Amino acid sequence: MKPIRYLEIEGKSRGYWGLVGLLGLLVLAGLGGAYYMEHNGHWVTGMNNQIVWGIPHVFALFLLVAASGALNVASIGSVFGRVMYKPLAPLSGLLAIALLIGGMTVLVLDLGRPDRLIVAMTYYNFKSIFAWNILLYVGFIAVVAVYLWMLMDEPMTAYSKPIGFFAFFWRLVLTTGTGSVLGFLVARQAYDTAILAPMFIVMSFAYGLAFFLLVLMASYKWSERPLGDVTVSRLKNLLGVFVGAVLYFVLVYHLTNLYMAKDWGVEAFVLLNGGVYTAMFWLVQIIIGGVVPLILIYYPTQSESWTTVAVACILVVVGGLAQMYVTLIGGEAYPIQIFPDQDVVSSTFFDGQVGTYAPSLPEVLLGVSGIAIALIMVALAVKVLRFLPASLADEVVDPHHKQASAASA
Amino acid sequence: MSDHSEQPNEPRRRFLGIAASVAVAPGLMLFSMAGAKPDAQAVSSKNRWGMLVDTTKCADGCQACVEACHEENGISSRGRPRTDPQWIRAVTLRDRETGRETHLPLMCQHCEHPPCVDVCPTGASFRRADGIVLVDRHICIGCRYCMMACPYKARSFVHENLHDQVPHNPRGKGCVESCTFCVHRVDEGNLTPACVEACEKDGHKALVFGDLKDPNSELHKLLTEIGARHLRQDLGLNTGVRYHGV
Numbered sequence: 114m115k116p117i118r119y120l121e122i123e124g125k126s127r128g129y130w131g132l133v134g135l136l137g138l139l140v141l142a143g144l145g146g147a148y149y150m151e152h153n154g155h156w157v158t159g160m161n162n163q164i165v166w167g168i169p170h171v172f173a174l175f176l177l178v179a180a181s182g183a184l185n186v187a188s189i190g191s192v193f194g195r196v197m198y199k200p201l202a203p204l205s206g207l208l209a210i211a212l213l214i215g216g217m218t219v220l221v222l223d224l225g226r227p228d229r230l231i232v233a234m235t236y237y238n239f240k241s242i243f244a245w246n247i248l249l250y251v252g253f254i255a256v257v258a259v260y261l262w263m264l265m266d267e268p269m270t271a272y273s274k275p276i277g278f279f280a281f282f283w284r285l286v287l288t289t290g291t292g293s294v295l296g297f298l299v300a301r302q303a304y305d306t307a308i309l310a311p312m313f314i315v316m317s318f319a320y321g322l323a324f325f326l327l328v329l330m331a332s333y334k335w336s337e338r339p340l341g342d343v344t345v346s347r348l349k350n351l352l353g354v355f356v357g358a359v360l361y362f363v364l365v366y367h368l369t370n371l372y373m374a375k376d377w378g379v380e381a382f383v384l385l386n387g388g389v390y391t392a393m394f395w396l397v398q399i400i401i402g403g404v405v406p407l408i409l410i411y412y413p414t415q416s417e418s419w420t421t422v423a424v425a426c427i428l429v430v431v432g433g434l435a436q437m438y439v440t441l442i443g444g445e446a447y448p449i450q451i452f453p454d455q456d457v458v459s460s461t462f463f464d465g466q467v468g469t470y471a472p473s474l475p476e477v478l479l480g481v482s483g484i485a486i487a488l489i490m491v492a493l494a495v496k497v498l499r500f501l502p503a504s505l506a507d508e509v510v511d512p513h514h515k516q517a518s519a520a521s522a
Numbered sequence: 523m524s525d526h527s528e529q530p531n532e533p534r535r536r537f538l539g540i541a542a543s544v545a546v547a548p549g550l551m552l553f554s555m556a557g558a559k560p561d562a563q564a565v566s567s568k569n570r571w572g573m574l575v576d577t578t579k580c581a582d583g584c585q586a587c588v589e590a591c592h593e594e595n596g597i598s599s600r601g602r603p604r605t606d607p608q609w610i611r612a613v614t615l616r617d618r619e620t621g622r623e624t625h626l627p628l629m630c631q632h633c634e635h636p637p638c639v640d641v642c643p644t645g646a647s648f649r650r651a652d653g654i655v656l657v658d659r660h661i662c663i664g665c666r667y668c669m670m671a672c673p674y675k676a677r678s679f680v681h682e683n684l685h686d687q688v689p690h691n692p693r694g695k696g697c698v699e700s701c702t703f704c705v706h707r708v709d710e711g712n713l714t715p716a717c718v719e720a721c722e723k724d725g726h727k728a729l730v731f732g733d734l735k736d737p738n739s740e741l742h743k744l745l746t747e748i749g750a751r752h753l754r755q756d757l758g759l760n761t762g763v764r765y766h767g768v
Contacts, residue, residue, distance in 0.1 A: 154682035233643060455624070462603075
């Protein structure tokens, strides 16, 4: 196995600046959307007093979950000692930080009072999982930044294993916190379950790895650097395991609810008669985001094609966004059960009725800008710092490659 | 000395009288308020303010409590019911088996263990020692997590610019708010929130406010006599608002 050499990308091509320009425009559009919402008040969005978290939160939660998952590639190298993953660790850490900042930005800009960010940083109610998350997110950036330093600064590399272990532990706690934002809520039928914490961890594995694979393949294709099939194949097989695990958790979540009579209503809503939420659950989350990627990943004749892998990754991301939409907004739309054994005949506040929500353009722009913020950070960072190995060809990354070739010859 | 100098003329006397009252009255008023209102003394856990809603007396179609609350607290509608704040609302229920209809007002239940307070990241949602649950709108960041957590959908987010605010209830766009049990009245020693007053004025007397801890209070006596339950009793929140006949 040859020593790994990291190099900045040249970043002078029209394609590069076109990408940066496009992402920049998306970021500006998102900021414009946020300004419009804050200036006029949230009534100009699709959100209301029942659907209080809308599409910005869907993107924000997705990005925060994906961020912790993106770090997994580095963790597999540092914590579990898999040599092949080590060259990928710097990009993994960078993407983790970038996705987290993208998610946090969306979250903050959707606040009713984003100007009071300093209040959120100085007043803490430690019984609130949200308050914990503020510390966990900010801490994650700091821990992963130190981890990157240890990984990328030659004299410090000996420390990368313990800090990598610590970062892995931190990311597990972080995603537990993100899942518990909903899991700790007793008010709404769709939440209020501890399974959301481990489920979010497994979701993070899938979303984060899908994102990582897309960024990795795009970076190497566009910078014309060698990326071997061994790396792509290993990562996509791992993605398949994670996608399967997400489906398993979704199954257990719904089976648990279906066993309890009190939750039949919300289950019928999501699985059978919830309109857009039911369609999104079956069609986008389960089929497009779960079953189809699994087929693409494991179908023998197709699965080695990069295009197939890229499509599978994109579908996992789309399915992940749908999963967040169904979980979050579907859970809010289903009416709160204040009077479980009675029907609401009339209420001026829409008690007993399914909440209505149609995302507005500014909200969507703000949400999408979170992804753009993450990607523009990665695009700029790989130009100024040495995050990407000059080559990820099979003979560079795979210690057994030569022996394997020799044996087959 | 002449009579003239000893007896100031009438206009001058009136002027001095008015000037003195203008100068002194506000001070006197503040003094009297300070005397009546337990501002100087901390809110105590010796009291727990609560309310009984006797749904057997609550009239179909009556909106007196809703209108009184919103007028008292300067809550105005923009004609957008999904985003307009509603501190209290009138709800009609029908029992699934018997078809019996019940009318009741629904507002913040002022829980002993309020989920909104648990989840608030900054501590803006808080419960006073006397059981009243409030939002400190100086440190509310508008995250709306409390609205996700409230099992009674009792909280409203201020979705747009505000006009016609009342001095005792400063509000803010981008913050969350809910029923305060008319805390400005309670702190002045007036134990009749606007909704209770309106209900009584209309002759229904479906709402009774008082101290849950005082065995001599009308509230306590009625709770003992006719009984009442908490909404979503299964959650164990020990609400301050209790319902009879639900």
